[in-house]
Amino acid sequence: MYELPVVCAVCGLPEPEIFTIGGLRRTFCPSCHHSQRIDVEPFDYKGFAMGGAGRTPERLAAQAGFVAPHIADGARALEIGCAAGDLAEALRRRKTFSAYHGVEFSPARDIAATRMDRVFAKPVEDLLASGEVEAASYDLVLSSHCLEHLDSPSDVIAAMLRVMKPEAALFLEVPHRGGHARLPFDDNRSHIHFFGVSSLTRLLARHGLETRVAETGARLDERYSDSLRVLARRPAPLRADPSILSDHPKLAGVDKVVVWGAGRMVEEMLAHYFDPARIAFFIDKDEGKQASLRLGAPVRGPEALGAGSDWTVLINSLEFEAPIRAEIEQRFGARVARIIPISELLD
Ligand SMILES: [Zn+2]
Numbered sequence: 001m002y003e004l005p006v007v008c009a010v011c012g013l014p015e016p017e018i019f020t021i022g023g024l025r026r027t028f029c030p031s032c033h034h035s036q037r038i039d040v041e042p043f044d045y046k047g048f049a050m051g052g053a054g055r056t057p058e059r060l061a062a063q064a065g066f067v068a069p070h071i072a073d074g075a076r077a078l079e080i081g082c083a084a085g086d087l088a089e090a091l092r093r094r095k096t097f098s099a100y101h102g103v104e105f106s107p108a109r110d111i112a113a114t115r116m117d118r119v120f121a122k123p124v125e126d127l128l129a130s131g132e133v134e135a136a137s138y139d140l141v142l143s144s145h146c147l148e149h150l151d152s153p154s155d156v157i158a159a160m161l162r163v164m165k166p167e168a169a170l171f172l173e174v175p176h177r178g179g180h181a182r183l184p185f186d187d188n189r190s191h192i193h194f195f196g197v198s199s200l201t202r203l204l205a206r207h208g209l210e211t212r213v214a215e216t217g218a219r220l221d222e223r224y225s226d227s228l229r230v231l232a233r234r235p236a237p238l239r240a241d242p243s244i245l246s247d248h249p250k251l252a253g254v255d256k257v258v259v260w261g262a263g264r265m266v267e268e269m270l271a272h273y274f275d276p277a278r279i280a281f282f283i284d285k286d287e288g289k290q291a292s293l294r295l296g297a298p299v300r301g302p303e304a305l306g307a308g309s310d311w312t313v314l315i316n317s318l319e320f321e322a323p324i325r326a327e328i329e330q331r332f333g334a335r336v337a338r339i340i341p342i343s344e345l346l347d
Helices: 057-070 086-092 109-115 124-130 153-163 197-206 264-273 302-306 321-332 342-346
Strands: 017-021 024-028 035-037 075-080 097-103 118-120 138-144 164-175 210-218 227-233 257-260 279-283 297-300 311-315 336-341
Touching: 057 086, 057 138, 057 164, 057 210, 057 227, 075 086, 075 153, 086 097, 086 109, 109 118, 124 153, 138 153, 153 164, 153 197, 164 197, 197 210, 197 227, 257 302, 279 302, 302 321, 311 321, 311 342, 321 336, 336 342
Parallel strands: 075 097, 075 138, 097 118, 138 164, 257 279, 257 311, 279 297, 311 336
Antiparallel strands: 017 024, 024 035, 164 227, 210 227
């Protein structure tokens, strides 16, 4: 038996509540709701594969289905606690990887080695120190049902961050609190940390990682039928990008559009995500807006569509999309070649 410090490993609260289950003390943090053992029974991982349970095809497909949409083909992946490489195999059915490496201490790594490009048997910190793994070299780092076994999950997340490229994704899965919706706590002696949504996302945030997707109720097996899985990244910079709406395939081949609607969506949406050089002029029935400029283009009354032909009209309104479309078709049907509502560019 050994003791861990009585301080919340997630938020650092110095005096979390203490209670005893099965003769062993653990904490509960009233600030972030993390719970962790103080009294820990040593566990021999050499003969035990972490993540060894939950190898059903349904479970592996659910995990791979959660991760796959967030990575590109050709990614380099590192899975910490990869057990026999089942998740790697499931992911490789959905995506190509330029490299898929694993870390596993148990003998399961012999099987993993047949499914992955390389399997290491050292902690990530040691692999970085020896140069076997390079800093900032992976697009995806994964760890399933591993973090809850570690004395200091924070140290391991710090090591994961070091091997992640700036844009890389981190996938984690742990039991959600006790791991079973009907059982108030879990007394698995090899589990040291009991994460909730707030404590896991807070731990990641402390390391500068933003949780983009979180899911509870993920089934590992009967005992851990309520697992928590998250996908996190470093926060993306808040950058305007006119290509997001202007380069939509619906506008392919269109030089300039007439934007119907010079209201709030101009500043809130088009100013950030639509190239003003693609706007011929605005139309708005509010005479107070006519004769002014929006994004450098004039605002005119609807009759402006009566001059010229072959217009592409962008309906810049969600609430009034249907009546605007009806009015354009009725009054200017012969002059307008295409009507594209902004709802379609956002879809
Ligand atoms: Zn805490």
